[in-house]
Amino acid sequence: MKTQVIVVAGGAGKRLNAKIPKALMRLWSRPLVGYSLEIFNAHPDIDGIILVGVKKHLKAFERAAKNCTKVHAVVPGGASRSDSVKCGLKELSGDTDIVLVHDAARPFVDGAMIDRLLAALKKSKTAIVGVPVKFTVKKVNPQTLNIQETPARDLLWEAQTPQGFHKDVLLKAHARRGKQQATDDAVLAERMGQKVKMVMGDYRNIKVTTPEDLVLAHQLLSGRTRKS
Secondary structure, three states: OEEEOOOOOOOOOOOOOOOOHHHEEEEEEHHHHHHHHHHHHHHOOOEEEEEEEEEHHHHHHHOOOOOOEEEEEEEEEOOOOOHHHHHHHHOOOOOOOOOEEEEEOOOOOHHHHHHHHHHHHOOOOOOEEEEOOOOOOOEEEOOOOOEEEEOOOOOOHEEEEEEEEEHHHHHHHHOOOOOOOOHHHHHHHHHHOOOOEEEOOOOOOOOOOOOHHHHHHHHHHOOOOOOO
């Protein structure tokens, strides 16, 4: 099955106090987005990559992707994450069967994770990677800050990316979205009654959002470099 990846890199990096888009911030020797692009580009089952970036920095995104031969489009995103994914959907090849959506702010995706996700998509229309939560989670009233519920921890997983979809499901989910926003694409599939399979991700598959995350990313990359 032909598989394409939409790498979403439209984040402004406000929580990082950055003057450039988050995905273009340097993590050691390259922009943050370069790490995930490299992994998808090298994976034998990925046929094409669409990079969705910030419009006024599009030339910089093109430079970040120049060594990735499977990147066939670098396009500007929209006002929200969902809008940016929709921009990427317009660039899919007509014969695409499977679409993966990945946040550029997660530089530690790896080939084994992609393998597990693609294997799940042979049996399920939608699958995402994630990890079981390690800590007790409380549901809290946002006005009073009183605890309303303590969900059973073994029922809770932290969602990550990449997230995978049969193309027809993802297109339908975005077509039905209207003006509603969503923190990830799995939510859109859930809203229309689609069952979503959870696949084991990796605790190292962090999303760089805050300055503390960037420090942790440097440490993880340093450890990976020493092992290699």
